[in-house]
Amino acid sequence: MVGPDCLYGYPTEAALVLARFRALYAIETEAATLPADERRALREREAVPLWESLGAWLETDTATRVLPTGKFGQALGYLRNHWDALRLYLSDGRMPIDNNDVEQLMRQIALGRKNWIFVGSVGAGERTADFFTLVASAVRNDLDVWAYLKDVLDRLLAGETDYHQLRPDVWRAQHPEAIRQYRVEERRDKADRKQARHKMRTA
Structure with a gap:
């Protein structure tokens, strides 16, 4: 801009x-x-x-x-x-x-587009999109993706209808053991470096 x-x-x-x-x-x-x-x-x-x-x-x-x-x-x-x-x-x-993070996520879609040509059907494509949304949301919340997906899918198959409790941010608060701390630390270190660069530019 x-x-x-x-x-x-x-x-x-x-x-x-x-x-x-x-x-x-x-x-x-x-x-x-x-x-x-x-x-x-x-x-x-x-x-x-x-x-x-x-x-x-x-x-x-x-x-x-x-x-x-x-x-x-x-x-x-x-x-x-x-x-x-x-x-x-x-x-x-x-x-x-801004939407920079979203644009970076969209690159993953572009990179995988050729692989998804053979998804099978419109219905299968929609289910695949839902699954990738869950995975991406888990990653953005620094979760152990396997632990999150297994628990969510198990609860859905068991008849769980309280979908709010299955949101990654809500689930994260209930399962601190599944938070990948190294990702949290990486994000914190990245923010600290970025803040230091900003201070140098404005000094």
């Missing part, structure tokens, strides 16, 4: 917008290991004022004079046209600031 290419023609204005987005992502790095409610509170405290400041700047004469045909003008137009959608993550600590 707003990248280094936008600096051409309006370097001062583009640098101002980029600085705000760097600050917003620095907040997300800090919030990465927090529970959802604490992440939302942090966003309310630190990210909301940045968005309000950015929104006020978009209404200034400086911003409105930017030509809409250039890359920076197009980026500002995107900001204005998708303002509410871009800020939606502020209302829910479970939501990410």
